[in-house]
Amino acid sequence: MRLIREARLRDLLPAGSPGRLEASGVIAVDGRYLVIFDNLRAVARIDADLSRVAANDLVPTVSGKSAGYEDIARDPITGHLFLLVESTPRNGGHQAMVEEYDQRLRPVTNGWMEYPLSRPNKGMEGLEFVRRDEGVRLLGLHESGGLLVFAPGARNWKHVATVDLPADLGLADYSGISLSGNRLALISQQSQKLWVGELAPDKWAATGPGHIFSFPYGYCTVEGVCWLGPDRIVVVSDRSKRGSQPRLCRDEEESLHLFDIASADGEDRAHERLE
Structure with a gap:
């Protein structure tokens, strides 16, 4: 895997933006990256060339009980955005929640992802939107429980299937997902690895063992992770854990990173950090 470019999020947002930017998810839309944070109820909109431009901003979402997303x-049809809240108390237990916004980040609706979670900090870590012949589905990536399929109900999202993934992906946890066509990417924070595989078009299952990077x-x-092309991804990084992770982890925290996961000519590519 080759680093192409990266930048600190704090260097890309306007003056006066929060100093702590615990990035947890990213998508690419119309030449911009939309980034969310697990410590902020807001969406950052950042130009895809990773430069500090006047159009970069941080848009607050509606107030809620969660600290962030x-x-x-x-x-891709409606342009609506779905923001994932990892775990929220409900009926004596915990469930994840999804908030839906339109293209201008105006609230549309919200609903529970009806799947029981064992405790508040062991919930849904990734979200992907899918349209198939049977209709709209959300893929919810459980931190330790795999990839779950949810269908829309009258108000909430019903758990209807679990994706059959290879038995041993070699990932200690799950922290992000992206699907482009049938090409599936899963990342693990603990393992610092990316798994790439193919999702069958007619059933909820991977078609082979895939590859680890x-x-x-x-x-x-x-x-968070998002496909940019057949062999290119954008990834965001959270704040490092001061008490349990090495100091060197701070060098790459709270940033946007562009990677090539394979090079067509096999040669090294240049990379840089923007400061």
Whole structure:
């Protein structure tokens, strides 16, 4: 895996933006990256060339009980955005919630993802939007429980299937998902790895073992991921854990990173950090 370019999120947003930007999800839309954070109820809109331009901004979402979001997904037909709240108390237990917004980040609706979670900090880490012949589906990536399929109900999202993934992906946890066509990417923060596989078009199952790629040394907090092309991804990184992770992890925290996961000519590519 080759780093192409990266930048600190704080260097891309206007003066006066929060200093702590615990990035947890990203999608690419119309030449911009939309980034969400698990410590902010807001969406950052950042130009895709990773430069500080006047159009970059941080848009607050509606007030709510959660501190922030774990991932973001988009319906390419309507342009609506789906923001994932990892875990929220409900009926004596916990469930994830999805908030839906229109293209201008105006609230549309929200609903529970009806799947029981064992505790508040072990919930849904990734979200992807899918349209198939049977209709709209959301893929919810459970931190330790795999990839779950949800169908819309009268108000909430009903768990209807679980994706059959290879038995041993070699990932210690799940922290992000992206689907482009049938090409599926899953990332693990603990393992600092990316798994790439194919999702069958007619059933909820991977079609083979897929491939594992390692992030460069020091990328300890990779969270959200989004496909940019057949072999290129954008990844965001969370804040490093001061008490349990090495100091070097701070070098790559709270940033946007562009990677090539395969090079057509096999040659090294140049990379840079924007400061």
